[in-house]
Amino acid sequence: MPHTRTNILSPQVERDLRAAMLETYFVGKWAAKDDCDGSRAEIYEHVRRRFDMVRNWFVPWVAHAVDLPRTRIVEIGCGTGSTTAALALEAAHVDAYDIDGPSLAAARRRLDLLGVRNATLHQHAPERLLSTMLAEHPPGSVDMLLCFAVLEHCKHNERIDTLRTCWSMLRPGGVLVIADTPNLLTYWDAHTFHLPFFNQLSVDLALAYAGRSQRGYIRDALLGALAVSRQAGEEKLARLGRGVSYHEFELALGDVGADIVGDGFDPEPVSFYGVNLETRILFTYAKRKGLPIPPAFLRETIDVILRKPGGADARRLRPRDLDAIVRPLVDPA
Ligand SMILES: C[S@@+](CC[C@H](N)C(=O)[O-])C[C@H]1O[C@@H](n2cnc3c(N)ncnc32)[C@H](O)[C@@H]1O
Known part of the structure; x- marks a missing residue:
């Protein structure tokens, strides 16, 4: 059953959000014309679809791994603030970073309209973002680092550096959360070009x-x-976005299998994404080949919570029957 939480956007706030997105993020963009279905869908995406999606599955999923009201979050790639706002409504504080001015202007308007006071927005150029962030949040100090729909838009070196920097910033027991990131190891490019292979x-x-x-x-x-x-x-x-795979996590962080405390096979992400053919093929292939790849990296999107060792929090990956979830009908032998 999909997790659906109470709607907190009144029709007036939704109208104001729409105006705010058009006056900031969409200025000069193709979708600003609002004259076709694609434009309307893209505008709706930033007005509320992403915000609702994050509230409905992502926040409840993360809440299994951390005590949100006591958690201070650093977010990389906050975009127009859907993730930032949805999290800030439940967490202690969010420091949200991005490289794109119009996105941050939109995020600022969103936070104001929703009355969110416990989030701080930061804009830095890509080559300075990680070092500035590290200066503001020293190694070993952060409760939770988040990259939601971000790593696929980074270049190879940025991606590796981002993973390493995030991991170093976490306190023992803190969590690195990567979510809504397309998996490179799928046949259909559902994220960007919508082309097979x-x-x-x-x-x-x-x-x-x-x-x-x-x-x-x-x-x-x-x-x-x-x-x-x-x-x-x-x-x-x-920048348009290419998939990410377990290879990069291995190169940046080593073997992370034992640090995984949440993944895309948990009930909340499954309720949102389902289990499609791409996931079934990839999961079944790795299983039949006996490849020691954590299931987190065998879904169409990578959604994973990694806990840095050494803290007091003992919450682990919840038990589940992966075969039953995936139903590997593709190769039932
Ligand atoms: C698809 S948006 C996701 C925004 C938001 N997290 C959400 O889900 O609504 C990706 C964001 O990542 C940002 N981004 C891309 N590369 C980045 C980098 N190297 N450092 C920080 N942000 C980056 C982009 O500017 C963009 O705002």
């Missing part, structure tokens, strides 16, 4: 083939960048 393509081949995407604004963004230079094309490919 796109995640498997090399950068060269992806750049050459991306023009076949039916997702007009994504395709045009990439082709426009490629028209400027090959380097701009590569940058755009990364």
Whole structure:
């Protein structure tokens, strides 16, 4: 059963949020015209779909791993503030960082409209964000680090550096939460180009083939960048979003299997994402091959809570019957 929490956005607040998003984040963007279904869906996404989604499954999921009212959170990639606001309504405090000015302007308006006072927004250039964050939150000091729908928009080195920096900032017993991040090891690129096998393509081949995407604004963004230079094309490919996999976690943090205290097979994420063909294939393949990959990295999206060893909190991964959840019908032998 999906977890659905009480609606806290009145029609007036929803209207005000919509105006706020159009006056900030959407200025100059294709969707600001509000003249087609795609535009309306994109605007709704930032007005309330993400906020509702975070409140309905993500907050209750994280609440199993941490005592939210006593938890101070550092969020990387807060965007227009859906995650920040939903968490701040239940946590002690949120420090939210991003590299994008219009997103932060939108986040500021959202926090004001919702009366959220326990969140602080920070904007820094990508090359300074991690060092500044580290100066403001020294190693070993943070209760919870969050990257929600962010790592897929980072370049390779940024991703590895982000994971390492986050881990170093956590206090013993603190948690690193990565969520809503597309898994590179899936056949369908559901996040960006909506093309089969796109995640498997090399950068060269992806750049050459991306023009076949039916997702007009994504395709045009990439082709426009490629028209400027090959380097701009590569940058755009990364920023539009490419999947992440267990390989990066292994390279950045080593073997994290024993530190996982929550994953995408828990009831809350399953209630939201379900278990689709991509997940069944990946889970079944790893199982039949006997690959020692934690289940957290065998779903279409990576949702994982990692607890840094050494703290007093003993809450662990909840027991569940993975075979029953996945029902590996693809290869039932
Ligand atoms: C898809 S949005 C997610 C926003 C928000 N967490 C949510 O779920 O609504 C990704 C955000 O990550 C930010 N971002 C991308 N690369 C980043 C980096 N290296 N450091 C910090 N933020 C980054 C982008 O500016 C964007 O606001």
